[in-house]
Amino acid sequence: MKKLFKIALVIIPIGFVILLIAGYLCLNSAVKKGIGVVGPKLTKTAVSVESVKLSPFSGRGELRDLFVGNPDGFKSSSLFELGRVVVDIDLTSVMSDCIVVNEIIVESPVVTYERSLRTSNIKTLLETIEAISDPASSESSPEPAPDTEGSRKIRIDKFIFQGGTVRFSAPLLQGQSIDIPLPNIELTDIGKASGGTDPASAFKEIIRAISQAATNVVGKSGALLKDNTKALSDAAKKTGSAVTEEASKVLGGVKNLFK
Numbered sequence: 359m360k361k362l363f364k365i366a367l368v369i370i371p372i373g374f375v376i377l378l379i380a381g382y383l384c385l386n387s388a389v390k391k392g393i394g395v396v397g398p399k400l401t402k403t404a405v406s407v408e409s410v411k412l413s414p415f416s417g418r419g420e421l422r423d424l425f426v427g428n429p430d431g432f433k434s435s436s437l438f439e440l441g442r443v444v445v446d447i448d449l450t451s452v453m454s455d456c457i458v459v460n461e462i463i464v465e466s467p468v469v470t471y472e473r474s475l476r477t478s479n480i481k482t483l484l485e486t487i488e489a490i491s492d493p494a495s496s497e498s499s500p501e502p503a504p505d506t507e508g509s510r511k512i513r514i515d516k517f518i519f520q521g522g523t524v525r526f527s528a529p530l531l532q533g534q535s536i537d538i539p540l541p542n543i544e545l546t547d548i549g550k551a552s553g554g555t556d557p558a559s560a561f562k563e564i565i566r567a568i569s570q571a572a573t574n575v576v577g578k579s580g581a582l583l584k585d586n587t588k589a590l591s592d593a594a595k596k597t598g599s600a601v602t603e604e605a606s607k608v609l610g611g612v613k614n615l616f617k
């Protein structure tokens with residue numbers, strides 16, 4: 359009997375550790391799968407994440423290489439490339455009607471801001487999310503909200519988007535892009551005033567802030583873009599006269615775009 363008791367003292371802790379590891383792995387795989395399922399429904403684009411590491415004990419963890427593709431009709435491969443996203447969730451809120459996220463920190467993101475003749479990729483994404491989060495104010499047909507565990511709400515106390523880059527692309531740049539530093543973005547108390555908000559509305563508020571920051575920084579970078587048009591002009595001169603004439607129109611358009 360004493361021998362069995364000693365064996366039990368060894369086996370039980372080992373079994374407990376195995377269960378914890380299994381729970382940890384299941385949690386991470388479930389979150390990764392959830393992002394791959396809910397993300398495309400919310401954005402109508404490809405969404406993927408390379409790895410997820412979340413602690414079921416502290417509520418803190420990180421996502422690596424989160425990718426959000428471009429809406430249909432745009433040529434760039436991605437809209438967002440987020441190398442590292444740190445999250446901190448209040449575990450006491452997980453079983454409540456409103457999940458509280460203490461903090462989200464996005465480090466060194468790359469935002470592709472692509473202009474078409476009439477709109478931009480970020481504006482198109484915003485319109486898509488608007489159709490889900492607020493169908494009444496949307497000009498397009500209402501979209502069904504993705505299934506996010508019924509009526510669960512979310513509150514984000516702090517969102518930080520730091521060390522980012524805007525990769526600007528437009529038809530006037532003849533297939534090239536220009537990288538411009540993006541100032542840090544910090545939002546607080548998302549959904550707090552209403553006791554929590556739906557995930558689509560929270561995401562919309564974040565995307566709107568990023569869109570405004572990207573638009574501002576591109577608009578203020580007219581001098582940088584004009585410097586880059588010289589290289590395009592030199593390349594155009596090496597081709598035929600017809601192409602050179604067309605290139606001149608393109609380069610003139612680049613300059614007028616930011617006047």
